Amino acid sequence: MEVTLDDFKNAHRGIEPSALREFFVEIPKISWEDVGGLEDVKQSLKEAVEWPLSQPEVFKRMGIHAPRGILLYGPPGTGKTLLAKAVAHESKANFISIKGPEVLSKWVGESEKAVRELFKKARQVAPTIVFLDEIDSIAPRRGTFEGSHVTESVVNQLLTSIDGLESMEGVVVIGATNRPDIIDPGLLRPGRFDRLLLIPAPDSVSRLEIFKIHTKDMPLAKDVSLDEIAEKTVGFSGADIDALCREAAMTALRDDINVKEVRKSHFDRALAEARGSLTDDVIKYYKKVKDDMGSSIAKKDKKERDIQYM
Ligand SMILES: Nc1ncnc2c1ncn2[C@@H]1O[C@H](COP(=O)(O)OP(=O)(O)OP(=O)(O)O)[C@@H](O)[C@H]1O
Numbered sequence: 001m002e003v004t005l006d007d008f009k010n011a012h013r014g015i016e017p018s019a020l021r022e023f024f025v026e027i028p029k030i031s032w033e034d035v036g037g038l039e040d041v042k043q044s045l046k047e048a049v050e051w052p053l054s055q056p057e058v059f060k061r062m063g064i065h066a067p068r069g070i071l072l073y074g075p076p077g078t079g080k081t082l083l084a085k086a087v088a089h090e091s092k093a094n095f096i097s098i099k100g101p102e103v104l105s106k107w108v109g110e111s112e113k114a115v116r117e118l119f120k121k122a123r124q125v126a127p128t129i130v131f132l133d134e135i136d137s138i139a140p141r142r143g144t145f146e147g148s149h150v151t152e153s154v155v156n157q158l159l160t161s162i163d164g165l166e167s168m169e170g171v172v173v174i175g176a177t178n179r180p181d182i183i184d185p186g187l188l189r190p191g192r193f194d195r196l197l198l199i200p201a202p203d204s205v206s207r208l209e210i211f212k213i214h215t216k217d218m219p220l221a222k223d224v225s226l227d228e229i230a231e232k233t234v235g236f237s238g239a240d241i242d243a244l245c246r247e248a249a250m251t252a253l254r255d256d257i258n259v260k261e262v263r264k265s266h267f268d269r270a271l272a273e274a275r276g277s278l279t280d281d282v283i284k285y286y287k288k289v290k291d292d293m294g295s296s297i298a299k300k301d302k303k304e305r306d307i308q309y310m
Pocket residue numbers: 034035036037038074075076077078079080081082083176177178210213237238239240242
């Protein structure tokens with residue numbers, strides 16, 4: 001077993017090296033260019049994450065706090081995970097990603113400690129983005145599941161850890177979820193996840209951008225009009241578009257393994273089999289969640305929140 005300098009330092013701090021090694025630290029390779037559409041969201045993330053991490057001094061100069069936590073919510077496959085990685089890349093920040101269900105399963109009986117160590121590690125390698133993916137499974141409303149002391153103590157530890165972050169420490173927490181309505185409201189108070197960003201279903205303009213990204217390396221025949229396909233694919237998420245492009249290329253290959261181009265007919269056949277996952281009901285659900293969250297959270301501490309929002 002290799003002993004790193006980190007381990008040595010940690011031994012002196014009383015941190016078990018084995019626990020720390022479980023967190024995979026990286027600077028992701030995904031950049032803004034890999035994320036189609038979502039221009040408003042990208043701008044918000046630049047302000048709320050990139051600026052505070054890359055130039056914390058400007059916030060100090062202006063006498064304002066940068067947000068500690070940002071919650072990305074929205075339907076599956078719309079680019080939440082992609083965005084979190086891209087903002088880490090653009091901020092040249094380390095990225096530690098933890099999936100909610102892992103916290104409870106991988107660290108059975110130790111999840112509270114794991115959360116503590118996660119934040120310790122984040123500080124050590126700052127600037128860092130701590131990405132809590134599928135956060136609804138770690139932090140459902142306390143008391144949701146009767147007798148669930150595990151989740152309750154994990155949520156409490158998470159709150160304590162986020163509260164303990166100093167603004168100049170270079171650690172920002174990004175959470176992602178499909179179910180913002182079941183998250184513990186304690187997490188959404190000012191000073192915690194106080195910026196909520198809906199990652200919406202892509203409109204036709206965004207879909208076109210996403211199609212361009214996913215056909216970037218594809219030899220497209222002249223008869224393929226991405227504009228036209230983007231118009232047709234109402235209800236498709238980024239993930240659906242990715243899958244559709246792959247299916248069109250596979251259709252071409254199935255016809256002829258020596259094929260040189262992907263043609264309109266291949267896309268048409270792939271489209272005939274495909275369906276977007278973002279139905280009207282799904283869209284309505286997120287619209288309602290957005291309205292509800294806006295009124296229940298923002299009103300209460302409006303003054304304080306305005307400052308936090310920058
Ligand atoms: N805006 C986008 N631009 C380009 N590709 C996208 C976009 N959104 C989604 N995709 C494609 O879909 C895949 C899944 O996206 P991602 O994992 O970011 O979705 P998500 O919102 O995190 O979904 P979930 O809620 O299921 O975790 C990406 O790897 C990418 O190929």
